[in-house]
Amino acid sequence: MDLLEKSRSAALKKCGAAVKKDSASFGAFGSGGRIKETVYPCDGLSLARVIGLLKDEKSVVLGGATNVLFPDGDYDGTVIATSKAKDVMRRGDKIYCSAGARLPDVVKKCAGYALSGMEQLSGIPGTVGGAITMNAGAFGREIAELVTRVDAVTRDGRVVSFNADALGAGYRHTQISAKGLTVLGAEFSLVPSSSKEVKTCIDGFALRRSESQPKGRSLGSVFKRADGISAGYYIERAGLKGKRIGGAEISQKHAGFIINTGEATSADFVYLSELAKKAVYDKFGIELEYEVVFL
Numbered sequence: 001m002d003l004l005e006k007s008r009s010a011a012l013k014k015c016g017a018a019v020k021k022d023s024a025s026f027g028a029f030g031s032g033g034r035i036k037e038t039v040y041p042c043d044g045l046s047l048a049r050v051i052g053l054l055k056d057e058k059s060v061v062l063g064g065a066t067n068v069l070f071p072d073g074d075y076d077g078t079v080i081a082t083s084k085a086k087d088v089m090r091r092g093d094k095i096y097c098s099a100g101a102r103l104p105d106v107v108k109k110c111a112g113y114a115l116s117g118m119e120q121l122s123g124i125p126g127t128v129g130g131a132i133t134m135n136a137g138a139f140g141r142e143i144a145e146l147v148t149r150v151d152a153v154t155r156d157g158r159v160v161s162f163n164a165d166a167l168g169a170g171y172r173h174t175q176i177s178a179k180g181l182t183v184l185g186a187e188f189s190l191v192p193s194s195s196k197e198v199k200t201c202i203d204g205f206a207l208r209r210s211e212s213q214p215k216g217r218s219l220g221s222v223f224k225r226a227d228g229i230s231a232g233y234y235i236e237r238a239g240l241k242g243k244r245i246g247g248a249e250i251s252q253k254h255a256g257f258i259i260n261t262g263e264a265t266s267a268d269f270v271y272l273s274e275l276a277k278k279a280v281y282d283k284f285g286i287e288l289e290y291e292v293v294f295l
C-alpha cells in the first residue's frame with residue numbers, strides 16, 4: 001500500500017467506515033462482476049463524511065441494490081453501501097430512519113410502536129434511502145406521502161435538510177439523483193393505531209404480493225407503469241410471458257418481472273428487457289421506461 005492509499009484508508013476509518021476490497025456484486029438479480037471497493041459508513045454522519053471525502057472519485061451510493069443491475073464486468077469505482085446505517089428512532093407519532101434501514105424492518109418496528117401508515121410498503125425489499133430516491137410505492141401508497149423531513153448530503157459533503165415539497169416527488173421519481181444528493185435519513189409522520197391492526201395489515205399486503213408476484217431473484221418491476229397500466233400487462237399481450245434469454249426469464253406469474261433462473265448474466269437481463277421494450281412498442285406504440293437503474 002503506498003502512502004496516498006494509506007492516508008485515504010486512515011481517513012475512511014476516521015469517518016467510521018469499514019472497507020472491503022474486491023468483493024462480489026450484491027444486486028438482487030444476482031448477476032454482475034466484482035466491485036473494486038465497497039465502503040460501509042456506520043451511520044448517517046459517517047455517510048456524510050465519506051461522501052465528502054470521496055467527492056472527486058468514481059463512486060455510487062447503494063442501499064439494498066434491489067433496483068440496480070450491476071455490469072457483468074468489474075465495477076472499477078467505489079460502492080458506498082448504506083446497509084450499516086440503519087437506525088430507526090421513534091419521536092411521538094413520527095419515526096426517524098437512517099438511509100440504510102430496510103423497509104420491511106422499518107414497518108415491523110412501526111407495528112411494535114403501534115404506528116400506522118407504512119404497511120403497504122412492508123414488502124418492498126429496499127432501504128429508506130433507495131426508496132426515497134425512487135419514490136417507491138405499493139398498493140396505492142408512495143413513500144414521499146409520509147415524509148416530513150429529509151436529511152441529505154450534497155456532492156461536496158454539505159449536509160442539507162428539506163421537507164417533502166422539495167423532494168419533487170412524482171411516480172417512481174424524485175429530484176434526489178438529479179440534484180446529486182445522498183439521503184442520510186428521513187422523518188416520517190404516522191398515525192397512532194394498535195400493533196395488532198398494523199400487523200394484520202402487513203400480513204394482508206404480504207398475501208396479496210405473494211399471490212401476484214414471483215419468488216426468486218429479480219429487481220421487481222423492470223419498467224414503470226405506462227399510462228397507469230402495469231408494463232407486465234403489455235409485455236404479456238405482446239406474447240413474451242415466459243420468454244427466456246440465457247438464464248433470464250420473463251416471469252410466468254407477472255410479466256413485469258425478469259427472474260434469474262440460475263446463472264443469468266446482466267447481459268441476458270438487458271437483452272430480454274430490450275426485447276420486451278421493442279415488442280411492446282411494435283404492438284402498442286408505447287415506449288416503456290425503465291424503473292431499474294443500470295450501474
Ligand SMILES: Cc1cc2nc3c(=O)[nH]c(=O)nc-3n(C[C@H](O)[C@H](O)[C@H](O)COP(=O)(O)OP(=O)(O)OC[C@H]3O[C@@H](n4cnc5c(N)ncnc54)[C@H](O)[C@@H]3O)c2cc1C
Binds near residue numbers: 028128134136
Ligand atoms: C422482489 C422485489 C419487489 C419490489 N417491489 C417493489 C414495489 O412494490 N414498489 C417499488 O417501488 N419498488 C419495488 N421494488 C424495487 C426496489 O425495491 C425499490 O425501488 C427500492 O426502493 C430500492 O431501494 P434500494 O435500497 O434497494 O435502492 P438501490 O437499488 O440500492 O438503489 C436504487 C437507486 O437509488 C440510489 N440510492 C440508494 N440509496 C441512496 C441514498 N441513500 N441516497 C441517494 N441515492 C440512493 C442508487 O444510487 C440507485 O440509483 C422491488 C424490488 C424487488 C427485488
